[in-house]
Amino acid sequence: MSRKDVIAGPRNEEGIATVLGLLKQRFGERFQTGLSFREQHAHTTTYLPAQLPDGVVFVESADEVQAVVKACAEHKVPMVPFGVGTSLEAQVNAAHGGISIDFSRMDKVLEVNAEDLDCTVQPGVTREALNTYLRDTGLFFPIDPGANATIGGMASTRASGTNAVRYGTMKDNVLALTVVTANGEEIRTARRARKSSAGYDLTRLFVGAEGTLGVITSVTLRLQGIPEKIGGGICQFADVKAACDAVIMTIQLGIPVARIELLDAMQVRACNAYSNLTLPEKPTLFLEFHGTEQTVAMQSEQFAEIAREYGAENLRFTSDPEERAQMWKARHNAYWAGRALAPHLNGLSTDVCVPISRLADCLAQTQADIAETGLLAPIVGHVGDGNFHVLILFDDKDGADVDKVEAFLTRLNARALAMDGTCTGEHGVGQGKMSYLEAELGGALDVMRQVKRALDPDNLFNPGKIFRL
Amino acid sequence: MSRKDVIAGPRNEEGIATVLGLLKQRFGERFQTGLSFREQHAHTTTYLPAQLPDGVVFVESADEVQAVVKACAEHKVPMVPFGVGTSLEAQVNAAHGGISIDFSRMDKVLEVNAEDLDCTVQPGVTREALNTYLRDTGLFFPIDPGANATIGGMASTRASGTNAVRYGTMKDNVLALTVVTANGEEIRTARRARKSSAGYDLTRLFVGAEGTLGVITSVTLRLQGIPEKIGGGICQFADVKAACDAVIMTIQLGIPVARIELLDAMQVRACNAYSNLTLPEKPTLFLEFHGTEQTVAMQSEQFAEIAREYGAENLRFTSDPEERAQMWKARHNAYWAGRALAPHLNGLSTDVCVPISRLADCLAQTQADIAETGLLAPIVGHVGDGNFHVLILFDDKDGADVDKVEAFLTRLNARALAMDGTCTGEHGVGQGKMSYLEAELGGALDVMRQVKRALDPDNLFNPGKIFRL
Missing domain, CATH: 3.30.465.10 (Uridine Diphospho-n-acetylenolpyruvylglucosamine Reductase; domain 3)
Structure with missing residues (x-):
């Protein structure tokens, strides 16, 4: 994060007032300025404070998008596209005010x-x-x-x-x-x-x-x-390092796993509670293999050999669709399961991604850091890509807690960068990672700024995101 | 092509003279202005006329590249990066004169x-x-x-x-x-x-x-x-359509072929002559499978079933490295084999790529067009991607022949675009495909121009390529 990245940009009050009138006229009930609509469209799965748009337009066609963009461009009013609001870095915040363009009716x-x-x-x-x-x-x-x-x-x-x-x-x-x-x-x-x-x-x-x-x-x-055959797998390890080493070997040998996901012990505990499971509360890999009957069997066997080498316990394969569905539902709910560990706290999901050979080190050091810092922070990871998320549960009203979290984030991102990794594998930069991006890419950001200024000279498309102009 | 796309841009004579002096001083023998060097660096595997740079600098480090770029930028002199000159659309032509940056010494x-x-x-x-x-x-x-x-x-x-x-x-x-x-x-x-x-x-x-x-x-x-096992395959078909239909089915069934290449009958004849082979002179597929002993065997068998369905003849698999090497050497030499069909003529390789479902139609129509137009033009294709090359052999000194080729190219590219394909699957636009790109992407070219102007405001990086500014 950095709270300092959340900038409330300049507001063009006159332009905004004009566009509100124009859109109301054109879109009628499909243009809303009520507080609840505006709040819902600045809702993000993030600890960052909301920044409400001035109005929300429910577009139904590309022609309508063009009309909105032309009106906003003419009157220099910002636009923020909105899908369902599941982004994690406040990408939908209206940092300079303006119009949220809601795509829920363009769902064909x-x-x-x-x-x-x-x-x-x-x-x-x-x-x-x-x-x-x-x-x-x-x-x-x-x-x-x-x-x-x-x-x-x-x-x-x-x-x-x-x-x-x-x-x-x-x-x-x-x-x-x-x-x-x-x-x-x-x-x-x-x-x-x-x-x-x-x-x-x-x-x-x-x-x-x-x-x-x-x-x-x-x-x-x-x-x-759709693969002819889908196989699932699950196993536990003594520690995160052993689990990672098994993953690294799997990737290096080129076994074409479809999914290979790590949950640390705390995350397993959270999933057990949230999804009514009884998994052993140890670092766990969830796997999926896609292929034919034969190739899935081969891949499973190859993985089993590797896993056993790293001390895997309770290794179990299944091709029962219901069992697989339950397993992946638990994985998909990991974020909410984690949040449920402390419902009164806010949650912040980190997103570093490092070269696969550094994954075990990065994870082990991060776990040690979590323990030393005294954070409540389960970990899940798309470990086959070298990407993992620490879900930090903290009190965003408590300055000392926020400082502690910020210091941890600074260390985590510096650690990933030192390993030639990135601050974001998949969540994007939004408002929360601007300072990390600066450290990561340096002069390349100037090229991004040149592109931005060329394609959006008035800074109307989702301003205040990715980098400071 | 279009010859009209080959523009000799404005030359900044004063700047060029200054930079020639500066680079001579800094790079000594590693900066050359002799005709043979300049000709060699405007040599391209293309029918398009050469446009010579004013000098060639043999850089040895990124620092040296920076020095060249700074000198050229200061004096507004164009720069054209040069690898080994195998591009097909005159990408290395110095359309506005300037400096060729040769990377042969940056080979680590x-x-x-x-x-x-x-x-x-x-x-x-x-x-x-x-x-x-x-x-x-x-x-x-x-x-x-x-x-x-x-x-x-x-x-x-x-x-x-x-x-x-x-x-x-x-x-x-x-x-x-x-x-x-x-x-x-x-x-x-x-x-x-x-x-x-x-x-x-x-x-x-x-x-x-x-x-x-x-x-x-x-x-x-x-x-x-490197795959544990590599298998090769080869077979002939009655016509190009049957070969394509086999390819389409292979791709649609998700068989992970590593290579699947088509040569039409004329191209096989050319390869036989050039590479001393005795392949039946019919439309031919060359294949390669990568995997384990088992998966290569499985993939080969799956392909064999499909191929037989479309009437494949002489289907033969091999895992003998020498036999495979000979086969792929013949494929790699297809361009030169084609050129050797008529050594006195120039050669022009087209590069359309269409959605796979349209490939058989596109190829069949193109073959008919070649026959009607009376062109000498063998075909090879990366057919698994929907991409194929027509090597048109023609007399670039004969206006009537050039007109005939241009008209054919216009029809070929229009045909590919009508199938939602592209004028270039892999060769790039360079100077030869600007007008086709315009037809293909329309307004998107304006966005490219905005990016170009933002990142290269003085138009010094390889000017006169891809689009007119």
């Missing part, structure tokens, strides 16, 4: 090209809705950040999650976008071909830009065939 | 992190040299565009090639870059973590920018474990 799957393994969706489609829609096609969209986020939001934060070790992140799974740019025009960043060298990679420029360069109006995604 | 592997499956190299390392260097680590770098290109050049054109169907393109395999920007500073675009949401994806902005946004000084690459 526009096109599925099953034979090309791709589809095009409106930004408000959630990943669960998409997978329900796709079920009969034999295809699925693999990116799974846990939360039932929208595809537009996932593209904007370059989300990933449990399946990324096998299927990559949003960067790898978005084929093309349509985007409304600062002049209100809609562009298409690429064609539907699987690969292309057709000029600058605008698709990947907008993926991960957190809404600061334009407003996404559709997303073309790669899809995967 | 800087670091191999075997346990993280990555390495960092200077831009002048060729892919073959890298794989020779890596041999003892059990790792390899999979991207293989055929030519023994440099890693810097491959990054700049977003190259791919025969292995892309399994391992992706340069976009997927570059983890980070260092780049000297317009002010002469060197930035690093990302850390070594496998995934990141740390701000704009500058890595992928520079990958595929064809040297127009900055000068790459190092490339951090993902590596792969």
Whole structure:
């Protein structure tokens, strides 16, 4: 974090008043300025204080997005795209006020090209809705950040999650976008071909830009065939280091695990309580293997050999869909399970990602730091990617507690950077990680600023995020 | 192509004269202005006329690149990075004159992190040299565009090639870059973590920018474990459509082929003559499978079933390394084999890429068009990606022949665009495809221009490429 990164930017009161009038006139009931709407649209799964927009417009088409952008651009009013509000770094805060553009009504799957393994969706489609829609096609969209986020939001934060070790992140799974740019025009960043060298990679420029360069109006995604066979696995280890070493060996040997997730002992305890499980309260790996009957069996056996070498206990494989579903539901609920350990406290999820060879060290040092600092902080990790989250439970009203947490975060991020890692594997920068990003990328931020100024000269697209201009 | 895209831009004679003096003073024998050096650095594997740089500097370090960029920036002199000159769209032409920055002396592997499956190299390392260097680590770098290109050049054109169907393109395999920007500073675009949401994806902005946004000084690459087992396969089909249908089915069923390459009958004839082979002169698929003994056997069997369904003949699998090497050498030499069909003519390789479901149609229509137009034009294709190349052999001194070729190209690119494909799967735009790119991406080009102007306000980095400013 750093609370100092949460800037309340300059407000263009006159422009805002004008646009409120214009949008009310055009959108009627689909434009709301009531406090509850505004509060709900600045709600984020973050400890950071909310910054409310001045109004919320429920758009239904790309044409309407263009109209909103043109009105806001003319009157120099900021715009903040809103999916379902599951971002963790206050990406939806209206730091300079302005209009929240709500995509919940742009939730249509526009096109599925099953034979090309791709589809095009409106930004408000959630990943669960998409997978329900796709079920009969034999295809699925693999990116799974846990939360039932929208595809537009996932593209904007370059989300990933449990399946990324096998299927990559949003960067790898978005084929093309349509985007409304600062002049209100809609562009298409690429064609539907699987690969292309057709000029600058605008698709990947907008993926991960957190809404600061334009407003996404559709997303073309790669899809995967539903595996013939899915196998699950679970096991415990004596300590986090042994679990990590097993993961490192699995990745280095190229075993194509679909998911390989670590929960530390405290997180297992939290999940047991929250999801009614009885797992041994030790560092635990959850695994998933995708393939055919034969390849899943082979991968499971290969992993078992490695796991045993590192002292795995209670190693258990299952291909029972219900048992797997229960296991992954527990994993998906890890954030809320963690929060439930101390419902009166706020929660902050860190997101460092390091080269895989440094993972065990980084995790072990971080656990020691948590203990020394005296934090209540369970850990979960997409360890196959070198990415883990510390969920710090703390009292955000208590200055001393906040200082302690900030000092811990500074150490954690410095540790990851010293290992050539990043401060954010998948949550994005938002307002909470600006200072860490500065340390991480230095002069590269100037290039980002040049791009931002070129594409959004009036700083109207989600201002106050990623970096200080 | 379009010859009209080859613009000889404005020359800043005074600045060029000054920089020639400065570089001579600083680099001595490592700065050359002789005609043969200048000609060699405007040599491209393309039909387009050469545009010579005014001097060639053989840099040895990032510091030296910075010095060159600073001198050129101060005196407003264009710079064109040069690897080994295997690009196909005149990317190394000095359209506005200026300095060619030759990377042949920046050919060191800087670091191999075997346990993280990555390495960092200077831009002048060729892919073959890298794989020779890596041999003892059990790792390899999979991207293989055929030519023994440099890693810097491959990054700049977003190259791919025969292995892309399994391992992706340069976009997927570059983890980070260092780049000297317009002010002469060197930035690093990302850390070594496998995934990141740390701000704009500058890595992928520079990958595929064809040297127009900055000068790459190092490339951090993902590596792969050398497969335990590699199997090769080859078979013939009655026509290109049947071969394509087999490919489409293979991809749709998710069989993880490592390579699946099509040669049409004329290309097979050319390869037989050039590489001393005796393959039946029919549409032919070359395949490669990577995995374990078991998975390679499984994949081969799955493919065999599909191939037989589409009437494959002479289906043959081999795991003999020599036989495989001979087969792939023939494939890699396809360009030169094609050229040898008519050594007195020039050659132009097209590069459309379409969604896989449209591939058979696109190829069949293109073959019919070739026949109707009366062109000598063998076809090879990275068909697993929907990408194929028509090597058009023509007399570039004969206006009527050039007109005929231009009309064919217009039809071919329009055909691919109508199928939601791209004019370039892997060769890039350079000077030859500007007009097709305009048709392909329309308004998105304005966004590219904004980025270009922001990062290179004086238009000194490889001017006259990708789009008209």
